[in-house]
Amino acid sequence: MTIPRLPNIFLLIAALAAQAVLGADFSSEQDFLQDFPVVLSASRLAQPISETPNAMTVIDRIMIDASGARNITELFRLVPGMYVGYDNGHTPVVSYRGSTDGYARRMQVLIDGRTVYLPPYGHVSWSELPLDIGDIERIEVVRGPAAASHGSNSVQGVINILTRPASSIHKAQVSVNRGNGGISDVSARLGGTSENLDYRMTVASRSDHGFDNHWPDEVNDDSSTKLVNVRAAYRPTGADSLDFQFGYSNSTGMDGNNTSAPDDWDTVRDAKTLSSFQQISWLHTVHENNDVQLSYYHIGQNFKDDRYAVANPYPGGSQSWIADDTFVHRHEIELQQTLNASSINRIVWGTGMRYDLVNSPINLASPLTWKEYRVFGHDEWRMTTDSLLNTGAMIERSPLGQTRVSPRIAYNYHLTARHTFRASVSVAYRNPEMMEVFGDRRYMLVAGKYQEFTGAEGLNPERTVAREVGYVGQLDNAGSTLDLRAYHDHIDNIIWVDPVFDASSINPFPLSFKNDFSATYNGLEGTLNFKTGEHGNLTANYAHQLVRADPIGTLTLLPMSVFYQYADKYSKTVPLNSASLLLAQSFSGGMQLGIGYYYQDKVNVLDRTEGQPIMRRLDLKLAQRFGSSRNQNTGTTYNEVALVIQNALDDNTYTDYNPAAVAQRRVYFSATLSF
């Protein structure tokens, strides 16, 4: 499939400018008799939260603005049970149900249906995404396995980021942030709508100096990202619409330490990432109850973390060049049909194929091509006026040639129109990542080969069986809601490290992988969304989590006593209690206040020796909007000056995933102008 050419923006602007002042001709009966195309067809109508088969958290534009967040990942603290940590300023760790290591592999992450959870490690390059936080319309987080509707690796949850539609930007807008810690962001967006073509485009640059450090530790994590993001919608007929998107980003992230140890490969350098994507979706509305959508996208990522290792000190000592390069290409095509088969039955089914190509000489012995095929179906059956049965399954053929079925069944019962109970059971699989199976990460140093990781063929996929009961209630006419759930998830065959012996390596015990644990997660989660008057909203989230893990089999080299210690430590990978609060309040006259408070009990990520202490963080945002649309909350065109204080209490006990990093208070000013 070829990538569509962009609309000629200049022609478009000229066409829009040429439109005359509106004056209706005298209304004739045609206003009543005209035919319209079906707009809100079956696939565009989302299930209400009270009828979804999983618990769901929605982070909307008002919350995004009130949070004062500059980076997308900070928003996930607003999801009950979501762990957000940082390896360094530009390497966040976002993971549902605590974290076992720096890679969150048990979650599907989608941006407008594009999965950005990339090989070879199975990670999301959050900081390098060609997406500005200002272009996010809303984020839907499915808490629980959802392979039947969101594809493979939707094991513990799904982050579904929906960007603003092409038609949502009508003016030019420029926004600037300046603050301490080197915060310097600029973004400019432009958009227009016309008879059958809408477009929006964003150019943005974001940079900061990252975290401070615990002396004498070093954290070199200055970073910057420059990006372009374009979306256009074209409607050739009333029944067809084409959505084009493309994005490109160029990121630099500093890493490493000033070290003098010979052959130390972790030297200070700037890693460079180029990311791009092209996406096209064709939605054909057969009639209001039947939509067919065909979509294709390509993601390309070029990661270069090249550097010299420290030179050997003897006279004329040589040094090694480490070409830490990874090239990733993903192509995916999907066909989906949404059908209101009857007034009580809605069916979504489809099929897709994914093709991943990874060339990373430092990580893999040879370039790898993985193909994955899937068929999925979901049925929403309104059994009675009060009850709903969601059933679905995905059948996938994994890149390793295994065929798996991930079913889900959920029963929602409306006690009254405002109070709903839900019970569900689902099964989902996480396929092993390329690194886990074929990884061969090694450095050629002066002293010889240093083997870091070695893949393990024959790994089984991780398998989750999740059970939950939930409640969704509407508390008042203003729309305040309460969402509660209790869950019991069992994950089998958790893949984690297993040190092995390699005589050819100067590091004789590289890490391999093994199906190490089975773990049981139990917990309670709740979200209260309370409307504080006409223009205020308070969101409160709470999660109580427990996990226990048992070893499977034996480790290759380490004794059982060490294995049991690992399993014991596993129980500390989730914070026992975590909570977040966000108040978004706007006042007449255009003043807006955002207060965010985040709490997380101690966590000890499995691959860290030091635990992360209790985190308390307070963020404040005070904004003044001005101009004709100053009282708009969700509109896209406004003028604003704002002051944001992140970690206002300067709680120095608040450290992140990486104990060397310390997040000190950050203050930044922002100004946004629309014209």
Place this chain on the structure above:
Amino acid sequence: MHRLATSLLFCATLLLDTAAQADALNIQLILSDSSPPYQKFEASFNKALAASNADVIITESQVINDAEADLVITVGMRATESALFKTSKPILAVMVPKVAFENLLSHLSSEKSALSISAIYLDQPWDRQFDLLHATLPNRSKIGLLYSMGTHIDVELLRQNIASRHGSLVAQPVRSADSLYSSLENVLENSDVLLAIPDSAIYSSNNIRNILLTSYRYRIPLIGLSQSYVNAGALCAIFSSPEQLGEQAGSAALFFARSGQLPGSQFPADFIIAVNQQVARSLEIELPSPEVIRNLMNKAKKDRKNK
């Protein structure tokens, strides 16, 4: 013998025919268009009169035979406009929007305005629309309205009308095509239901997609003007079908046949309630069935009369 019989029969037929023409009411029906809505109107009108067994002759034509016509029924604005200058006979205009019809009358010369002319409007009275709003969305009182500069809706009158029902009107003028979406966002931001009005500069097939998608993003339902609006994604609409208007025009014609006078201009008597349950469900709106909505509306109407 055979020839004589044929001649007699011919004479009798002629006599009968002439007699019929002398007594029967001659109605000239003029359609603005031959598209299905007008055809459906005609069929329903014919059926209504046939069922009444009234002595009526209906001629559908684009040319008015003024000498023979007793009553001219024009269907749609175009037919009404052209008939005004071609006939001196009483005119019943049907399927015309009230505002457009009244505007046409206000531009008539004094000799023409002496004509006997009446209408059955296509649009629904405001009271009925508010009854619908109250029956479907009892908790939503901030009514959003977009209007173009050419709209002949009296916004201030509407504002007072809504205020008297303890609601508020959030009306936003749309001055140019460029400002449609910022006006729309302004309205959606401050209202909890969007009310469509007959205004082709705003509610055109080009704009309807973005209006519906944007209001859906804001989770604000649109109240439409026809079945087509509801199919496209409006929450609900009340409207009168050509068939219903045909029946009503039939009754008006019979009234004329009996009294020689046209009834006063009137709104449609019967109407259809269309709802989009899929949209309601997705917006988490508990929408009653059309039957329940009709009962609630009837009750509101009765209460209003009793006041």
